Every structure is written in structure tokens, then in C-alpha cells.
Amino acid sequence: MVSSRLRSRGSASPALLLAIFLCLFVAVTVYVFVAQLYPAPPPISQDAVLVDRQYDLTLYVTGSAFVLAQLGLAYAVLRFRDRGQRASFLRGNIALEVLWTSVTLLAFVGLGILGRNAWAGVRFTPPAPDAVQVEVTTNQFIYTFRYPGADGKFGRLDPSLVNAPAGNPLGIDPNDPAGRDDIVVSDLTVPVDRPVELLLRSQDVIHNFFVRELRLQQDTVPGMIIPVHFTPNRIGQYEIVCTQLCGLGHGTMHSHLNVVSQSDYDGFLKRQALVQ
Amino acid sequence: MSSQSRAADDLTRAPSGGPQGFLRRYVFSTDHKVIGLQYFFLALVAVTVGTILSLLMRFHLVWPAAHLPFVPGGIMTPEQYLALITMHGTIMVFFVLTAAPQSAFGNYLLPLQIGASDMAFPRLNMLSFWLTLLAFVVMMAAFVVPGGAPISGWTAYTPLSGLGEIAGPGEGMGQSLWAFSILIFCVGSLLGSINFIATTIDMRAPGMTLMRLPLTVWAWFVTAILSLLAFAVLFAAGILLVLDRVAGTSFFMPAGLVVNGVLQTNGGGSPLLWQHLFWFFGHPEVYIAILPGMGVVSHILANFSRKPVFGYRAMAFAICAIGFLGFLVWGHHMFVSGMNPYSGLTFSLLTVSIGVPSAVKTFNWLGTLWGGRIQFHSPMLFAIGFVSFFVTGGLSGIFLAQPAVDTTLHATYYVVAHFHIVMGVAAIFGILAATYYWFPKMFGRSMDESLGKIHFWLTFVGVYCIFMPMHFVGIAGGIRRYADSTGVAYLAGFQPLHRFMTIAAFVTAAAQLVFFYNLFWSLRRGAPAAVNPWNATTLEWVAASPPPTDNFGGRFPRVYRGPYEYSVPGAETDFLPQNIPPVSDTTGSTEQRHAG
Numbered sequence: 107m108v109s110s111r112l113r114s115r116g117s118a119s120p121a122l123l124l125a126i127f128l129c130l131f132v133a134v135t136v137y138v139f140v141a142q143l144y145p146a147p148p149p150i151s152q153d154a155v156l157v158d159r160q161y162d163l164t165l166y167v168t169g170s171a172f173v174l175a176q177l178g179l180a181y182a183v184l185r186f187r188d189r190g191q192r193a194s195f196l197r198g199n200i201a202l203e204v205l206w207t208s209v210t211l212l213a214f215v216g217l218g219i220l221g222r223n224a225w226a227g228v229r230f231t232p233p234a235p236d237a238v239q240v241e242v243t244t245n246q247f248i249y250t251f252r253y254p255g256a257d258g259k260f261g262r263l264d265p266s267l268v269n270a271p272a273g274n275p276l277g278i279d280p281n282d283p284a285g286r287d288d289i290v291v292s293d294l295t296v297p298v299d300r301p302v303e304l305l306l307r308s309q310d311v312i313h314n315f316f317v318r319e320l321r322l323q324q325d326t327v328p329g330m331i332i333p334v335h336f337t338p339n340r341i342g343q344y345e346i347v348c349t350q351l352c353g354l355g356h357g358t359m360h361s362h363l364n365v366v367s368q369s370d371y372d373g374f375l376k377r378q379a380l381v382q
Numbered sequence: 383m384s385s386q387s388r389a390a391d392d393l394t395r396a397p398s399g400g401p402q403g404f405l406r407r408y409v410f411s412t413d414h415k416v417i418g419l420q421y422f423f424l425a426l427v428a429v430t431v432g433t434i435l436s437l438l439m440r441f442h443l444v445w446p447a448a449h450l451p452f453v454p455g456g457i458m459t460p461e462q463y464l465a466l467i468t469m470h471g472t473i474m475v476f477f478v479l480t481a482a483p484q485s486a487f488g489n490y491l492l493p494l495q496i497g498a499s500d501m502a503f504p505r506l507n508m509l510s511f512w513l514t515l516l517a518f519v520v521m522m523a524a525f526v527v528p529g530g531a532p533i534s535g536w537t538a539y540t541p542l543s544g545l546g547e548i549a550g551p552g553e554g555m556g557q558s559l560w561a562f563s564i565l566i567f568c569v570g571s572l573l574g575s576i577n578f579i580a581t582t583i584d585m586r587a588p589g590m591t592l593m594r595l596p597l598t599v600w601a602w603f604v605t606a607i608l609s610l611l612a613f614a615v616l617f618a619a620g621i622l623l624v625l626d627r628v629a630g631t632s633f634f635m636p637a638g639l640v641v642n643g644v645l646q647t648n649g650g651g652s653p654l655l656w657q658h659l660f661w662f663f664g665h666p667e668v669y670i671a672i673l674p675g676m677g678v679v680s681h682i683l684a685n686f687s688r689k690p691v692f693g694y695r696a697m698a699f700a701i702c703a704i705g706f707l708g709f710l711v712w713g714h715h716m717f718v719s720g721m722n723p724y725s726g727l728t729f730s731l732l733t734v735s736i737g738v739p740s741a742v743k744t745f746n747w748l749g750t751l752w753g754g755r756i757q758f759h760s761p762m763l764f765a766i767g768f769v770s771f772f773v774t775g776g777l778s779g780i781f782l783a784q785p786a787v788d789t790t791l792h793a794t795y796y797v798v799a800h801f802h803i804v805m806g807v808a809a810i811f812g813i814l815a816a817t818y819y820w821f822p823k824m825f826g827r828s829m830d831e832s833l834g835k836i837h838f839w840l841t842f843v844g845v846y847c848i849f850m851p852m853h854f855v856g857i858a859g860g861i862r863r864y865a866d867s868t869g870v871a872y873l874a875g876f877q878p879l880h881r882f883m884t885i886a887a888f889v890t891a892a893a894q895l896v897f898f899y900n901l902f903w904s905l906r907r908g909a910p911a912a913v914n915p916w917n918a919t920t921l922e923w924v925a926a927s928p929p930p931t932d933n934f935g936g937r938f939p940r941v942y943r944g945p946y947e948y949s950v951p952g953a954e955t956d957f958l959p960q961n962i963p964p965v966s967d968t969t970g971s972t973e974q975r976h977a978g
Contacts, residue, residue: 120758144854194753198693210741218734224786229723265638318859329636349793357864
């Protein structure tokens with residue numbers, strides 16, 4: 107039987123090392139978040155601000171739990187290391203267990219309920235009637251954007267007419283008058299401070315439409331037309347990237363979101379109408 | 383001589399018996415212990431392959447233009463990178479995280495811990511291992527067929543995975559082999575889970591009531607129920623995928639697909655159906671990987687704190703609650719899939735609810751340490767590491783459980799960091815803790831403690847160095863599954879962090895060589911182990927090391943008390959094995975009042 111003294115000597119250094127490492131780990135993690143060393147880019151819509159608020163709230167709650175639990179673990183291993191003492195015979199403590207179960211339930215479910223606003227606000231309401239409507243089509247490994255043109259109507263699509271080399275990547279039916287003024291481009295240009303509705307579709311496999319600054323990520327699924335809407339409030343150019351594994355060119359599939367002034371937007375539409 | 387050592391001696395002296403031929407004894411064995419070890423060594427091979435694949439990925443992310451002599455063509459192509467991520471994920475999830483904690487350790491220890499001589503269906507048990515091995519061989523074959531391994535990720539989302547060669551390299555024969563392998567694996571897992579459930583229900587020793595089961599057994603039992611329900615659904619989904627691929631059906635294919643400029647003839651299917659079926663399996667799979675680790679950690683924390691598990695009943699109920707809720711949350715993988723946003727809210731609330739039993743477990747682990755006399759043997763260090771990882775990885779999941787926040791973190795490196803910590807390395811730490819802890823029982827020898835501690839420290843620190851920066855890359859918008867950072871302008875800014883993570887990955891992987899050396903050296907040269915080297919209480923420590931074929935030499939134990947009777951006031955020693963009868967039923971001694 108190993109003596110208490112020997113056991114004690116064997117437990118001190120691992121306990122101390124564990125406690126020191128856990129404290130350091132917590133300190134570095136908290137520092138990275140507090141100093142915002144790797145922040146997300148600034149949001150460019152009010153809905154994105156709501157997402158950030160919910161993210162921050164979650165960070166405070168889970169961050170506190172993280173610090174308390176890791177430091178609690180550090181304290182426990184250091185304080186109760188084997189120094190030859192007798193362990194306490196303790197099977198549990200109902201009051202304590204009920205307390206921490208209730209606190210956790212309130213904190214986590216509370217977060218879930220509060221998170222509804224950032225999610226539902228934009229998704230459970232339709233876009234404004236004057237929203238700029240753009241259809242987004244994905245295929246391996248490009249984005250194609252279609253504007254309805256002066257008539258405000260998208261022309262009919264027929265998959266059997268898809269022929270990218272011949273200049274009809276979406277398969278617009280030439281016999282449908284509504285499609286004759288449709289504008290088809292490879293970048294998304296929208297006016298600032300106006301609601302935008304995107305109709306997302308895919309020709310081949312599942313892709314994704316992700317703009318970090320909008321905090322908006324949505325899969326494009328063949329066979330479905332998925333509407334999303336947002337109101338960008340900052341002029342600039344932003345990356346659109348695919349986040350859904352779509353094949354060998356997945357990592358190169360991207361486009362740009364150009365948020366421009368209303369006059370620039372009008373100019374863009376005019377120019378494109380002449381080109382098409 | 384104390385009463386418990388008398389009992390232990392009696393149960394370890396009997397002859398071993400069982401089949402004597404090499405093939406019957408070690409290859410086509412129906413002995414649950416041999417089958418457990420077969421699973422264990424299969425998982426070791428699989429984890430080695432999976433780790434090498436991950437190192438190649440990490441290397442390529444940082445040095446994409448480097449010349450690699452063993453890569454066809456010299457420089458890794460995007461499709462080769464995507465094949466690596468697909469095969470890494472698949473091998474790790476199925477052949478390591480499912481095979482090792484449940485099939486290996488569960489097989490070896492469950493009958494021993496409940497006082498049984500074997501599993502309920504030994505031949506089914508053998509069949510389940512051989513099917514799993516066959517599944518592994520079929521999966522490996524995907525590397526060498528024309529077109530190479532599949533590139534659709536371990537989640538194999540349709541239509542990409544269902545279209546065949548036209549969708550990209552690896553989507554031909556490679557993806558078919560992947561699907562066949564998964565089907566075979568499912569059958570093996572279903573047979574295994576039926577066995578675990580029947581054994582736990584029917585073969586417990588006299589006195590082994592449900593509330594006297596070690597928490598490991600609770601975890602393996604609940605995991606088996608999850609496996610039974612989850613793998614059945616994956617099997618069905620896999621059949622439909624195979625039919626879509628080879629029989630021209632369209633379960634997951636909608637009409638009007640134009641792939642590579644070619645109009646497909648499919649119609650009437652739904653790509654989201656695959657996701658619902660896959661994640662109905664996939665989320666419980668997370669718990670299939672982690673629940674056994676939770677059981678192991680509870681078990682080891684009690685042993686080396688010399689204390690009963692804090693809140694045993696709450697721990698057992700938490701395992702059940704996590705198992706049950708685990709089936710109701712699959713939609714949180716699909717917040718951005720195009721699923722109805724109302725469903726997103728429902729899945730969100732159910733998902734955050736699962737944080738409650740998870741938190742109960744964490745609190746109770748701290749409660750188990752509290753007031754203990756903590757001994758830092760290698761298994762204990764890994765168990766403590768598990769708790770730290772579970773806290774970190776569990777809490778990062780609260781972000782992803784909320785659809786609004788998930789829309790900005792989904793498919794970024796944040797998700798990779800989250801699931802690797804909470805489901806990957808936490809589960810691996812459970813496996814490692816179990817290996818160090820039960821090695822003396824399995825092989826009759828001890829692993830080297832100093833090497834064990836070196837292994838722990840390099841791995842524990844290394845894992846955090848790999849995966850903590852990954853959260854930061856993800857929060858800033860770094861996207862996963864990209865072969866390199868040249869396709870999108872802002873990704874270049876994350877390269878310094880990627881370099882750090884890659885170096886950490888290589889160091890951490892090198893540390894595993896210490897473990898392998900220790901493992902294989904100790905198999906031959908390790909110091910002979912006592913029957914009960916950790917002074918533990920559960921029934922496996924009553925059997926010889928290693929146990930004979932029928933486990934207890936024909937003298938099966940009777941159970942008189944709970945599984946974690948440590949430091950019982952008034953007892954002779956600070957541990958009371960489950961098979962030790964009370965001193966007297968009528969004395970009302972201190973020990974008697976506290977135990978049982």
C-alpha cells in the first residue's frame with residue numbers, strides 16, 4: 107500500500123499543472139473575445155444587427171458558464187488533490203441539483219426564446235411590396251442573377267433550354283414575352299436602403315448563398331424556390347460565397363454583392379437593359 | 383484478509399476453458415472480450431488512417447502548392463482534398479467514434495460489469511464485428527477505384543451524392559462503395575445493439591438492479607437503444623440512395639436537374655428528404671459517440687476521487703434524457719437548408735433543452751470531484767480532460783442551437799471546432815481514459831504511467847491549440863470544406879491561424895506515437911497487473927486479469943450494493959466492491975447504514 111505521503115507527492119504537480127493550464131486557457135480565450143481579435147465584419151442590415159445582439163447575449167451567458175466551469179474544475183483538482191485526506195462520502199445533494207438544473211433550464215431555454223426575434227422578425231414577415239426582386243440561380247460552380255426587367259415579371263424557365271455556351275444559362279423560354287427584357291448577370295447589384303427579395307434556386311446540386319455582412323446564409327436547393335429578404339444599409343462590395351459542399355470547385359464558387367446608391371442602381375439597370 | 387479480497391480470490395482462481403484452437407479462440411471467436419478487442423484494434427487502424435487523412439488536409443490548407451511524392455500528380459487537387467475530408471469524417475464517425483467506445487469497450491466490459499458470462503447472442507456478436515470489418519474494407523476500397531474516393535462529405539448530401547460520375551470525380555464507383563459500406567456497417571450496428579439491449583435486460587447478476595448498474599452500463603445500454611433506432615433509419619436512407627444511384631429511382635432527385643449542361647431524367651424526389659433521414663440518424667450518432675464516454679468518465683472520476691458519483695440517479699436519468707432528446711433535435715443541422723422557419727424555432731428550443739441534462743452531468747462531475755481525494759493516474763487525467771472539452775464544446779453548441787446565430791456560423795470552421803471538441807476529441811479522451819483504465823484488466827499488464835502522462839499533456843494542450851483558433855476563424859467567416867484559401871479574398875487573412883493549427887495538429891498527432899508505443903510495449907513488457915489495481919468497486923475487477931472465457935470461472939458474483947461505494951464511513955477500506963455482502967443484515971453498522 108502506497109503511503110499517504112507518497113500519494114500526496116504524486117498528486118501535487120499534476121494538480122498544479124492542470125489548474126495553471128486551465129486558468130491560462132480561460133485567460134487567453136477571454137482575452138481573444140474581449141479584445142475582439144477576430145471579429146466578424148460590421149453588419150450591413152438591421153436584421154444582421156439583431157443577429158449580432160443575440161450572438162453577444164449568447165456569448166455573455168455561455169462565456170460566464172465557460173469561465174465558471176473551467177475555473178471550478180481547476181479549483182477542484184487543486185483543492186481536492188490527494189494529500190492523504192479522507193474523501194467525503196457524499197452521494198449527492200437534491201437541493202443543489204434542482205437549483206443548478208433550474209438555473210441552466212432558465213438560461214438556455216431563455217436564450218432560445220429570446221433568439222426568436224432575430225430569426226422570426228425577418229422570416230415570418232413578407233418583404234415590402236416595393237422590394238427589389240432578384241432571382242438567384244446556382245450551378246456548379248457559379249452564381250447567376252436575374253432581374254425581371256422593365257415589365258417587373260420574370261420570363262418562364264425551361265430546363266431543357268439551358269445552354270450556357272449559347273448564352274442561355276438559365277433556360278429562359280424565348281417564346282415568353284415576359285422573359286425578353288430579363289437581365290441576367292453574374293454579380294448581384296442592389297440599391298442601398300431598399301428592401302431586396304431574393305428567390306434562390308439551383309440547377310444541379312445544393313449550393314449556398316452566404317454574405318457575412320448580412321449574417322445571411324441560405325442553401326439553394328434544386329426543386330425549390332426559397333425566398334429571403336433583407337435591406338442593406340451600407341454602400342460597398344461584399345463577397346457572396348458558397349458554403350454547401352457542391353463538388354470539386356466548391357472552394358472557388360463565389361460572386362459579389364454590390365450595394366449601390368439608388369441612382370447608380372438605376373444606371374446599372376439601364377446599362378444592362380441595353381447590353382442584354 | 384478482508385472479505386472483499388477473499389471474494390475476489392475465489393472468482394479468479396478457476397480454469398479458463400473455452401475453445402483452444404487459434405482460429406476459434408482469436409479470429410472467429412464468440413467471446414465478447416475477444417470481439418471487444420477485435421473492435422478495439424479495428425478502431426486503432428481506423429483512427430490511424432483517419433488521422434493521417436486529417437494531417438494531409440491540414441498540410442494542404444497551409445501549403446497548397448507543396449509537392450507531395452505520394453499524391454498522384456504531385457500537387458493535391460481540390461477533388462483529392464474533398465475526398466480526404468469525406469473519408470476522414472466517415473472513417474472517424476463510423477469506424478472510430480462508434481466502433482471504439484460502444485462496440486469495443488461496451489462489448490468487453492458490459493457482460494463483466496453486470497456479472498454475465500457473455501453477451502446474450504454470441505454468434506450475432508461475432509457477425510456484427512465481421513460485418514463492421516467488411517464495411518471498413520469496402521470503405522477503404524473507395525480510395526483505389528477509378529475516380530477515387532467520394533467528395534460529397536461524410537453527410538453525402540443529395541443530389542451531389544446521388545447523381546453519379548457526372549457530378550464530379552469520386553462520385554462514381556467511390557460514392558457507391560461508400561454507400562454500400564455504410565449499409566453493411568448499419569447491419570453490423572443493428573445486430574450489435576440488439577445484443578447490448580438483450581444482455582443488459584436479461585443477463586444481470588442476482589442483485590444487479592437497474593439502480594446498481596455502473597453508469598458505463600447505463601451509457602452503453604442507452605447508446606444501444608439509440609443505435610437500434612438511428613441506424614435503422616440510416617439503413618433505409620442508404621437503400622434509397624443506392625437505388626437512386628444504380629436503379630434510376632428519384633427518391634432524392636427533383637425534376638429538371640441540369641448537371642454539367644446535361645438535363646437529367648429524374649423527377650419527383652426531394653433533396654431535403656435525405657437530410658431529414660440522414661440527420662435523424664446523424665444527431666443521435668453524436669450521442670452514440672459521446673454517451674459511452676460520459677459513462678466512462680463518471681466511472682473513473684468516482685474511482686480516482688475515492689467518492690461515490692455525485693447524484694447517481696440524476697446521472698442515469700440524464701443519460702436517458704439526452705438519449706431521448708437526441709432524437710428530437712436533428713433539424714438544428716438544417717436551419718439553413720430551406721426547411722420551414724417555424725420548424726427552425728421548434729428544433730431550436732428542443733436543442734437548447736438538451737443542454738440541461740448535459741449541464742447536469744457537468745455539475746455532477748464537478749460534484750464528484752468536490753471533497754474527494756483525487757489521484758492523478760493517466761485514466762483520471764484523460765477523464766478530467768474530457769470534462770474540460772465537454773464544457774467547451776457543449777457551450778459552443780448553444781450558439782449553433784439558435785437558428786439566427788447559426789445562420790452566420792453554419793458551415794464555418796466554428797462548427798468544425800465545436801463538433802471536434804465535443805464529439806470528436808471528448809469521445810477520444812473517453813476512449814483513451816478507458817484504455818488506460820481497463821488495460822490491466824484486458825491484458826493483465828499495466829501501461830506505463832509516465833508515458834501516459836506525457837501523452838495526456840501533449841494531447842490535451844495540443845487539441846486546444848488546434849481547435850480553439852478554429853472557433854475564431856469561423857466567427858470571422860472562415861468557411862469549411864474549401865480546398866484552399868485562394869478562391870475568396872477575405873480567407874487569406876486566416877492563414878496565420880491555419881498555420882498555427884496545422885503545426886499543433888502535427889505535434890498532437892506525433893504525441894499519439896507515445897500512446898502507440900506505450901500500448902504495444904505494455905502488451906508484452908508492461909508490469910504484471912493485480913486483479914484490482916485501482917481499488918475499484920465494480921464487478922469486472924472481481925474477475926481475473928485477463929478474465930477467463932466465461933469471465934468469472936463458473937462462480938458468478940452476486941451483487942449487494944451500488945457501483946460507487948467509495949470512502950464509506952465505517953468500512954475497512956475506502957472501497958466496497960459490489961459483490962461484497964453487508965457485514966451483517968441486522969447489525970446496523972455505520973457501513974450498512976450508508977451503503978446499499
